[in-house]
Amino acid sequence: RNLENYGVMADPTTTMRDPVFYRWHAFIDDICQEHKSTLPRYTTQQLDFPGVKVTSAEINTQGQPKNRLSTFWQQSDVDFSRGLDFAPRGPVFARFTHLQHAPFNYKIQISNT
Numbered sequence: 001r002n003l004e005n006y007g008v009m010a011d012p013t014t015t016m017r018d019p020v021f022y023r024w025h026a027f028i029d030d031i032c033q034e035h036k037s038t039l040p041r042y043t044t045q046q047l048d049f050p051g052v053k054v055t056s057a058e059i060n061t062q063g064q065p066k067n068r069l070s071t072f073w074q075q076s077d078v079d080f081s082r083g084l085d086f087a088p089r090g091p092v093f094a095r096f097t098h099l100q101h102a103p104f105n106y107k108i109q110i111s112n113t
Helices: 019-038
Strands: 052-061 071-079 093-101 104-112
Antiparallel strands (some): 052 104
C-alpha cells in the first residue's frame, strides 16, 4: 500500500538466493522442535475412535473400472519471468513433462456403532 520494501527476506524471488535465509530458517525450525519436545506424547485415547470402522473404500475414475487410477504424462509450461530477473525483458517459460492423473473420487463407507 505504501510501496514499502521489506528487504530480501520478504520476497520469495530473493529469499532463496540469500545464504542467511537458510540459517535463519534452520534457527526457527530448531525453536519449533524444542517446543514440540516439551509437549506430552499423544495417548491412545486421543488418537483412537472407538466404534468407528471403515467398512469399504474405493476409487472411482470416470470411464475406468472400480479402483483403477488413470495416470498419464503431461507437458506443462511454467512462467519464470518474475523470478529470474528484475528487469522486464519479456516472458521466460520452461516446459516440463510430469506425471498427471485423471480426476477421481474416493468412496469411503464408515460405520459408527
